[in-house]
Amino acid sequence: MAAAGTSDDAHAARPRVLVLGGGFAGVGAARQLKDADADVVLVDKHDYHTFQPLLYQLATDLLETAAVGHPLRDLFHEQPNVAVHQASVTGIDLAKREVRFAEMAPVSYDYLVLAVGAQVNFFGTEGAAEHGFPMYTLSDAVRLKEHVLQRWEAADRDPALVEDGALNVVVVGGGATGIETAGALAELYRAEFAKDYPALPQEDARIVLVEAGPALLTMFKSDIRDYTKRTLEKFGVEVVLGEIVASVGPTRVTLKSGTELEAHTLVWGAGLQAAPIAALLGLELEKGNRVPVEADLSVAEHPEVFAVGDVAWITDTKTKQVLPQLGSVALQAGERAGENIALRLAGKDPEPFAYHDKGTMATIGRGAAVMQTARGKTIKGKTASLAWGTVHLALLSTGEDRAKAVVDWTWAGFSHERPGRITVRTDEE
Amino acid sequence: MAAAGTSDDAHAARPRVLVLGGGFAGVGAARQLKDADADVVLVDKHDYHTFQPLLYQLATDLLETAAVGHPLRDLFHEQPNVAVHQASVTGIDLAKREVRFAEMAPVSYDYLVLAVGAQVNFFGTEGAAEHGFPMYTLSDAVRLKEHVLQRWEAADRDPALVEDGALNVVVVGGGATGIETAGALAELYRAEFAKDYPALPQEDARIVLVEAGPALLTMFKSDIRDYTKRTLEKFGVEVVLGEIVASVGPTRVTLKSGTELEAHTLVWGAGLQAAPIAALLGLELEKGNRVPVEADLSVAEHPEVFAVGDVAWITDTKTKQVLPQLGSVALQAGERAGENIALRLAGKDPEPFAYHDKGTMATIGRGAAVMQTARGKTIKGKTASLAWGTVHLALLSTGEDRAKAVVDWTWAGFSHERPGRITVRTDEE
Numbered sequence: 022m023a024a025a026g027t028s029d030d031a032h033a034a035r036p037r038v039l040v041l042g043g044g045f046a047g048v049g050a051a052r053q054l055k056d057a058d059a060d061v062v063l064v065d066k067h068d069y070h071t072f073q074p075l076l077y078q079l080a081t082d083l084l085e086t087a088a089v090g091h092p093l094r095d096l097f098h099e100q101p102n103v104a105v106h107q108a109s110v111t112g113i114d115l116a117k118r119e120v121r122f123a124e125m126a127p128v129s130y131d132y133l134v135l136a137v138g139a140q141v142n143f144f145g146t147e148g149a150a151e152h153g154f155p156m157y158t159l160s161d162a163v164r165l166k167e168h169v170l171q172r173w174e175a176a177d178r179d180p181a182l183v184e185d186g187a188l189n190v191v192v193v194g195g196g197a198t199g200i201e202t203a204g205a206l207a208e209l210y211r212a213e214f215a216k217d218y219p220a221l222p223q224e225d226a227r228i229v230l231v232e233a234g235p236a237l238l239t240m241f242k243s244d245i246r247d248y249t250k251r252t253l254e255k256f257g258v259e260v261v262l263g264e265i266v267a268s269v270g271p272t273r274v275t276l277k278s279g280t281e282l283e284a285h286t287l288v289w290g291a292g293l294q295a296a297p298i299a300a301l302l303g304l305e306l307e308k309g310n311r312v313p314v315e316a317d318l319s320v321a322e323h324p325e326v327f328a329v330g331d332v333a334w335i336t337d338t339k340t341k342q343v344l345p346q347l348g349s350v351a352l353q354a355g356e357r358a359g360e361n362i363a364l365r366l367a368g369k370d371p372e373p374f375a376y377h378d379k380g381t382m383a384t385i386g387r388g389a390a391v392m393q394t395a396r397g398k399t400i401k402g403k404t405a406s407l408a409w410g411t412v413h414l415a416l417l418s419t420g421e422d423r424a425k426a427v428v429d430w431t432w433a434g435f436s437h438e439r440p441g442r443i444t445v446r447t448d449e450e
Numbered sequence: 451m452a453a454a455g456t457s458d459d460a461h462a463a464r465p466r467v468l469v470l471g472g473g474f475a476g477v478g479a480a481r482q483l484k485d486a487d488a489d490v491v492l493v494d495k496h497d498y499h500t501f502q503p504l505l506y507q508l509a510t511d512l513l514e515t516a517a518v519g520h521p522l523r524d525l526f527h528e529q530p531n532v533a534v535h536q537a538s539v540t541g542i543d544l545a546k547r548e549v550r551f552a553e554m555a556p557v558s559y560d561y562l563v564l565a566v567g568a569q570v571n572f573f574g575t576e577g578a579a580e581h582g583f584p585m586y587t588l589s590d591a592v593r594l595k596e597h598v599l600q601r602w603e604a605a606d607r608d609p610a611l612v613e614d615g616a617l618n619v620v621v622v623g624g625g626a627t628g629i630e631t632a633g634a635l636a637e638l639y640r641a642e643f644a645k646d647y648p649a650l651p652q653e654d655a656r657i658v659l660v661e662a663g664p665a666l667l668t669m670f671k672s673d674i675r676d677y678t679k680r681t682l683e684k685f686g687v688e689v690v691l692g693e694i695v696a697s698v699g700p701t702r703v704t705l706k707s708g709t710e711l712e713a714h715t716l717v718w719g720a721g722l723q724a725a726p727i728a729a730l731l732g733l734e735l736e737k738g739n740r741v742p743v744e745a746d747l748s749v750a751e752h753p754e755v756f757a758v759g760d761v762a763w764i765t766d767t768k769t770k771q772v773l774p775q776l777g778s779v780a781l782q783a784g785e786r787a788g789e790n791i792a793l794r795l796a797g798k799d800p801e802p803f804a805y806h807d808k809g810t811m812a813t814i815g816r817g818a819a820v821m822q823t824a825r826g827k828t829i830k831g832k833t834a835s836l837a838w839g840t841v842h843l844a845l846l847s848t849g850e851d852r853a854k855a856v857v858d859w860t861w862a863g864f865s866h867e868r869p870g871r872i873t874v875r876t877d878e879e
Contacts, residue, residue: 092646
């Protein structure tokens with residue numbers, strides 16, 4: 022018996038579509054191939070799909086792991102032409118149309134969807150890769166939560182560590198990831214840790230948000246930017262604009278201006294680069310090693326290869342702007358790639374990708390969120406907060422995830438209880 | 451500033467009660483000291499309290515981590531005389547009345563509650579400690595779940611592993627832990643994995659329950675024992691009675707009769723011994739290194755030291771029987787120890803411990819549980835299953851945990867969905 026889609030035997034009767042990556046882009050592509058006369062093989066190095074917009078909630082104990090990471094296989098129970106495998110890509114042979122994996126036999130393809138995502142870009146900042154906490158993957162979020170908890174536990178055992186900055190956090194980046202993480206951390210500190218660690222001076226714990234540019238949330242209008250800064254400060258976040266992190270040590274963060282911040286935790290929410298596999302393709306890459314694509318999302322001179330999501334450099338057909346690395350772009354581009362493959366399989370022409378901007382939103386804290394529609398309408402405060410909840414609930418992939426999120430949010434809202442302020446080490450004796 | 455209760459300074463004005471362990475026994479003791487004129491210091495090596503009766507549900511993906519492990523600090527928000535610390539005990543000096551820790555300064559005490567629990571007892575079975583999966587701690591349950599998931603993923607990549615026993619599990623021990631784990635694994639396999647891994651022959655995956663004695667659940671009456679065996683077999687568990695595991699390898703389990711079972715997973719649900727710290731006390735110990743106690747739960751010649759829970763060897767005042775290592779015994783004994791310390795602090799005499807047996811129950815699978823009251827009345831099937839759910843919901847320590855459990859159980863019951871069939875590695879690159 023041979024693994025579905027993993028043998029190097031003569032090709033099956035049906036064409037094979039290989040999707041690398043089970044994020045928004047990969048899942049979007051595979052789903053659009055539901056009715057295609059093809060075998061779809063989706064491979065991810067993890068056994069879960071990550072709902073990235075809520076990672077900051079996992080990191081700050083507003084949601085738990087299973088509400089943010091969903092079993093990939095579960096998403097395709099109703100789609101028998103999809104086979105899911107957990108494996109890591111080690112090489113892609115575009116000429117031979119074959120992908121190699123660390124844990125299983127190579128898989129050949131008729132169509133390839135490259136949706137392998139990104140990794141954080143520290144832009145060469147000294148010590149950042151070693152001591153910084155990125156916020157891109159589910160593991161990142163869990164690691165950050167556990168690190169912060171363990172710093173509080175350490176300070177609880179030895180209060181001299183408070184002076185040394187054990188409880189202080191520097192968050193880098195004034196985009197959505199940075200402001201959402203800083204705001205939710207402040208809420209966790211001021212509401213929960215004040216009760217959990219009554220012997221520690223919670224009110225002295227600093228959360229410092231550092232942004233290189235002159236404002237937070239630059240993609241938003243100025244009223245939103247001002248409201249965001251004001252609200253973060255009200256919640257107890259120090260906002261530092263026009264500053265860059267020069268170096269990061271285990272307990273110190275040095276800014277370019279020379280300021281040294283005592284902080285045992287640095288969260289990096291500033292910038293991504295394509296996953297390393299992009300550099301192995303032998304293609305010319307764009308900034309951040311992203312793979313440039315044609316209007317139909319295929320790769321130049323490889324009409325059978327599509328690149329979508331955070332790994333891709335996509336120029337919008339209408340605006341001629343390069344699209345940002347956002348979940349909504351990834352999902353829509355993934356779906357377009359899937360549809361284009363289905364069209365090609367049916368002997369039809371693929372269609373160009375046009376991003377439909379449904380607006381942008383970010384949440385700063387309890388009852389405080391910001392939204393801006395594609396037409397430039399802005400909403401802030403409680404109304405935006407409610408809209409935020411509704412939109413994200415609708416996006417969560419299954420009814421169960423929705424139910425979980427409702428339970429967690431409701432409890433956090435009414436009882437100020439959090440789901441899992443605990444550290445579970447599976448590597449312990 | 452000095453950590454609450456961790457300094458070696460002159461004793462505070464109030465007497466100090468040091469509670470080692472945050473399980474049922476330790477939490478029970480600390481709670482009973484709510485109104486005592488004393489400082490209570492509770493130390494556990496983890497930052498969570500484990501709801502052990504539901505560990506098998508975590509291991510088999512019926513509940514998620516945060517529904518079974520609850521932040522210890524959260525349990526004492528309303529009890530200002532309790533300080534919680536996360537640290538590992540390295541030594542106990544009964545003469546000096548002081549406990550040493552790996553991560554913090556020694557703590558001296560006026561009263562000590564030893565509630566450090568147990569660890570699994572492999573009874574010297576060859577290879578069991580190396581390759582077996584115990585089921586006693588939260589980490590154990592997560593590890594078992596992740597191991598089983600990874601074996602299915604491996605077989606999915608290379609179906610030859612099925613023949614080698616990658617999907618097969620041997621569960622050792624016909625007590626509650628063994629039958630609950632085996633039953634829930636069978637449900638996970640037959641219901642969920644059949645859908646998750648359509649390319650694998652789920653129906654060939656074996657779950658073998660091995661019990662040394664002539665029957666399962668020996669503490670129950672014979673009608674219950676027969677029902678349990680019959681029901682497990684109906685759910686697809688092979689029950690082997692009168693057999694002992696001789697040795698365990700990474701992929702093979704050898705029974706004393708010579709039978710070799712191909713199985714990449716062995717779950718050990720057969721027997722406990724006291725936590726290793728018990729052996730360092732310099733006291734005479736009972737079977738399994740358990741600490742014998744007087745009628746008031748204090749240790750002989752140390753009226754200021756109480757031993758409770760799985761670490762203790764407690765003889766019931768009424769029946770003169772040694773009480774089993776059960777959560778209900780631990781909770782009641784912990785509460786008695788706490789009350790006795792409160793009595794002593796108030797200048798009164800401590801009282802002997804009498805265990806109030808509220809009955810025993812175990813669940814075999816969906817709609818199939820067994821109960822036996824202290825008076826010997828038995829209930830089985832759906833009725834027992836409903837009672838089981840009610841009792842456990844009532845025991846879960848907070849409203850939030852209850853809400854979570856209801857969501858998970860309801861979803862699992864109605865939609866056959868599970869919370870988190872995923873493996874999150876925080877040690878990955």
